[in-house]
Amino acid sequence: MQGLMQDWPLLAHKVLDHAATCHPDQEIVSRSIEGPIHRQTYTDLNRRAKQLASGCQKRGIKLGDVVGTMAWNGYRHLESWYAIMGIGAVVHTLNPRLFPEQLVYIIDHAEDTCFFVDLTFVPILEAIQDKLPKITNFVVMTDREHMPETKLRGVICYEELLAEGDDDFVWPEFDENTACGMCYTSGTTGNPKGVVYSHRSNVLHAMATNMADALGFLSTDTVMPVVPMFHANAWSTAFSAPMAGAKMVMPGAQMDGASIYELLDTEQATITLAVPTVWLMLLQYLEQNPEKKLDALKRVVIGGSACPESMMKAFEEGYDIEVIHAWGMTEMSPLGTLGTRKGGMQGMSQEEWWPIKLKQGRPPFTVEMRITDDDEKELPRDGKAFGHLVVRGPCISKAYLKGEGGNILDGQGFFDTGDVSTVDEYGFMQITDRSKDVIKSGGEWISSIDLENIAVGHPDVAEAAVIGIEHPKWDERPLLVVVKKEGTEPDGADILKFMEGKIAKWWMPDDVAFVEEIPHTATGKISKLQLRQAFEDYSLPTA
Numbered sequence: 001m002q003g004l005m006q007d008w009p010l011l012a013h014k015v016l017d018h019a020a021t022c023h024p025d026q027e028i029v030s031r032s033i034e035g036p037i038h039r040q041t042y043t044d045l046n047r048r049a050k051q052l053a054s055g056c057q058k059r060g061i062k063l064g065d066v067v068g069t070m071a072w073n074g075y076r077h078l079e080s081w082y083a084i085m086g087i088g089a090v091v092h093t094l095n096p097r098l099f100p101e102q103l104v105y106i107i108d109h110a111e112d113t114c115f116f117v118d119l120t121f122v123p124i125l126e127a128i129q130d131k132l133p134k135i136t137n138f139v140v141m142t143d144r145e146h147m148p149e150t151k152l153r154g155v156i157c158y159e160e161l162l163a164e165g166d167d168d169f170v171w172p173e174f175d176e177n178t179a180c181g182m183c184y185t186s187g188t189t190g191n192p193k194g195v196v197y198s199h200r201s202n203v204l205h206a207m208a209t210n211m212a213d214a215l216g217f218l219s220t221d222t223v224m225p226v227v228p229m230f231h232a233n234a235w236s237t238a239f240s241a242p243m244a245g246a247k248m249v250m251p252g253a254q255m256d257g258a259s260i261y262e263l264l265d266t267e268q269a270t271i272t273l274a275v276p277t278v279w280l281m282l283l284q285y286l287e288q289n290p291e292k293k294l295d296a297l298k299r300v301v302i303g304g305s306a307c308p309e310s311m312m313k314a315f316e317e318g319y320d321i322e323v324i325h326a327w328g329m330t331e332m333s334p335l336g337t338l339g340t341r342k343g344g345m346q347g348m349s350q351e352e353w354w355p356i357k358l359k360q361g362r363p364p365f366t367v368e369m370r371i372t373d374d375d376e377k378e379l380p381r382d383g384k385a386f387g388h389l390v391v392r393g394p395c396i397s398k399a400y401l402k403g404e405g406g407n408i409l410d411g412q413g414f415f416d417t418g419d420v421s422t423v424d425e426y427g428f429m430q431i432t433d434r435s436k437d438v439i440k441s442g443g444e445w446i447s448s449i450d451l452e453n454i455a456v457g458h459p460d461v462a463e464a465a466v467i468g469i470e471h472p473k474w475d476e477r478p479l480l481v482v483v484k485k486e487g488t489e490p491d492g493a494d495i496l497k498f499m500e501g502k503i504a505k506w507w508m509p510d511d512v513a514f515v516e517e518i519p520h521t522a523t524g525k526i527s528k529l530q531l532r533q534a535f536e537d538y539s540l541p542t543a
């Protein structure tokens with residue numbers, strides 16, 4: 001027997017329709033690339049996205065076409081997402097921080113035929129367009145007045161493309177499993193691989209992450225996603241905020257501490273989301289400007305890399321702002337776990353809660369998660385055993401674009417995240433490493449992330465990274481690589497002393513090396529690969 005409910009496909013533009021119908025006057029505030037602060041409502045966003053969709057259709061963009069975007073978080077980027085997805089084409093976000101050769105590979109592999117680009121990034125596309133013959137049109141996301149002199153092929157002005165569209169356009173309906181978004185992830189080996197979201201997975205993921213125990217956006221919230229739309233689906237905010245009818249604040253190109261503070265303050269943001277490096281800049285700015293307050297801000301979501309204890313403490317104890325530590329990955333749409341208190345934990349003292357809160361958290365409904373040994377056997381949920389973190393669910397990749405990388409699921413349909421973690425008796429997961437970065441000493445694993453988090457708690461340490469260095473007796477031993485805080489001169493022994501008592505004795509790094517800069521990947525993570533290469537010939541004093 002079949003249920004007798006209506007056939008109502010979970011399509012991305014239904015989210016926008018809902019926002020425009022039920023929250024018509026709610027605002028989207030953007031720091032525009034041209035300079036001024038721009039304001040529009042969900043009514044405006046829906047109307048303009050529809051008109052742009054119609055304009056795109058008239059230019060020949062159709063169901064299944066892949067359209068690239070390289071743009072900051074702003075209203076035109078939001079409009080183009082909904083417009084492109086709304087006609088069944090696929091939005092392919094590109095990270096401007098990638099090298100030109102990587103961009104060429106990814107754009108060509110995904111077969112982008114049209115490309116939307118913010119003013120800032122026009123030179124990047126100009127430099128590589130000759131290697132991208134499949135692209136027929138580049139749409140520069142500005143108005144006629146600000147159009148640059150450009151040699152981009154088939155160049156179109158965004159506002160003119162929009163004006164070409166009909167204002168009575170009606171969103172079409174199609175299968176909810178239609179591809180809707182695409183984002184390449186730099187795998188551990190080989191070329192970057194294309195993760196392809198469907199309308200259904202994006203809508204479901206937004207609903208899952210919007211549950212009260214997860215992000216729980218309200219229509220009374222002001223959400224400021226600093227996490228870029230070109231990285232991992234902007235943690236679903238482009239869908240989850242309109243779904244809730246929340247006000248949105250889009251920071252555009254200016255991501256420094258002062259600019260982020262200014263928007264948080266003037267727009268009275270209640271919740272904001274980004275990677276730790278962004279929050280480091282904001283906290284430094286606040287430290288230098290003690291008169292500045294963040295009265296409206298209630299919650300800061302931190303993910304993408306582990307949130308150090310010192311950062312969590314600075315927000316919670318210094319500014320009375322709740323930190324939610326989250327973990328996820330591009331392949332998971334991206335949110336996988338969030339660290340909010342759960343039933344039975346209400347009575348916990350701060351001392352009991354704090355070590356649990358520092359973990360990466362627990363999964364919302366739609367994410368099945370477990371840890372396994374090398375034979376795919378599940379390991380106990382005791383907070384001690386660590387193993388491969390594997391996940392399963394309707395918003396998690398089952399394959400990469402064009403089958404790259406072959407079969408990516410295990411015998412039971414789980415995807416190996418490449419992370420190594422523990423899961424405790426409360427179901428809270430804690431990442432100890434990427435499997436390729438874990439340090440193997442005397443047959444046991446040492447967590448580089450734990451060591452890094454403790455080291456950055458030292459007042460003179462700006463950033464820390466730990467890598468394994470070959471050792472004749474132990475196989476590998478940890479080396480702590482440190483960037484000093486400006487104006488300080490810490491010595492290695494002092495930093496190691498600071499770590500004493502906070503970790504098992506045999507985890508203590510064998511040496512400390514000071515560097516000017518630690519290399520990062522395009523998504524802001526410490527590049528252990530480059531760091532290991534830089535220290536290839538290093539020999540430990542204990543060797």
Ligand code: AMP
Nearest residue numbers: 303304305306326327328329330431523
């Ligand atoms: P990406 O696909 O670029 O978002 O990268 C995903 C990877 O980032 C994960 O597999 C983790 O290794 C890492 N990651 C994300 N969030 C966290 C977190 N809160 N703590 C530690 N690592 C994280």
